[in-house]
Amino acid sequence: MAEYKLYCFAQSGNAYRAALMLNLIGADWEPVWVDFFGKREQLTPEYRSAVNEMGEVPVLKHGAKTLTQSGVILTYLSELTGKFHPQTEDERLEALRWIIFDNQKVNGFLGPFRFLNFIANPRGNQAVLDFLKGRIDNALGILDKRLAKSTFVVGDHPTIADISLVAYMYYPPEEFGFDIAKTYPHIAAWLERMKALPGWGHPYDLMPGHPLPGR
Numbered sequence: 001m002a003e004y005k006l007y008c009f010a011q012s013g014n015a016y017r018a019a020l021m022l023n024l025i026g027a028d029w030e031p032v033w034v035d036f037f038g039k040r041e042q043l044t045p046e047y048r049s050a051v052n053e054m055g056e057v058p059v060l061k062h063g064a065k066t067l068t069q070s071g072v073i074l075t076y077l078s079e080l081t082g083k084f085h086p087q088t089e090d091e092r093l094e095a096l097r098w099i100i101f102d103n104q105k106v107n108g109f110l111g112p113f114r115f116l117n118f119i120a121n122p123r124g125n126q127a128v129l130d131f132l133k134g135r136i137d138n139a140l141g142i143l144d145k146r147l148a149k150s151t152f153v154v155g156d157h158p159t160i161a162d163i164s165l166v167a168y169m170y171y172p173p174e175e176f177g178f179d180i181a182k183t184y185p186h187i188a189a190w191l192e193r194m195k196a197l198p199g200w201g202h203p204y205d206l207m208p209g210h211p212l213p214g215r
């Protein structure tokens with residue numbers, strides 16, 4: 001039995017943060033597939049009582065611990081292993097600042113946009129998509145500017161802030177209908193730097209459930 005179990009599914013950029021971290025630190029881990037779109041397991045009383053009261057993915061099980069919220073999972077793993085850990089108190093706060101910004105405004109908007117654009121059937125309401133796209137453009141512009149002056153989000157070494165922020169950015173551009181790497185050169189170069197880290201894997205390779213039935 002693997003040391004870590006990650007409840008996840010291939011289409012989840014939120015879960016990818018945890019899957020990528022586990023792979024990058026060389027952890028002994030295995031995915032537990034959550035049938036998010038078919039049986040919608042996350043909505044069931046069983047899931048909410050036994051796995052995650054918030055009804056969300058990802059969930060990490062490690063020994064007696066059950067952790068949810070990717071930012072918490074990343075923090076736990078970096079504190080446990082010392083890997084991708086911010087090196088000073090200032091860096092720790094800076095990483096937390098970017099993780100919160102990411103959860104709310106970067107991938108916090110990219111995830112729902114991609115869901116409404118590519119996964120939802122029928123496709124989402126155009127006015128909602130337009131609103132989200134405006135928020136995404138703002139957030140990605142801010143991140144691109146940051147990465148113009150910094151190799152990684154917090155200085156010259158990768159931390160959990162970088163692992164959080166890549167969440168949805170390796171999924172195919174067709175799923176969004178726009179190409180992040182083509183529009184934001186500094187994000188594009190940073191995505192390549194992250195991809196070059198030993199243990200990097202694509203979300204569709206690290207987590208089960210791709211492709212979706214009928215796609």
Ligand SMILES: N[C@@H](CCC(=O)N[C@@H](CS)C(=O)NCC(=O)O)C(=O)O
Pocket residue numbers: 011012013014015042055056057058068069070071103111
């Ligand atoms: N802030 C959370 C977001 C988790 C999240 O929203 N996951 C999606 C799947 S990609 C989910 O479970 N959504 C269910 C819902 O919003 O009810 C994290 O980073 O772990």
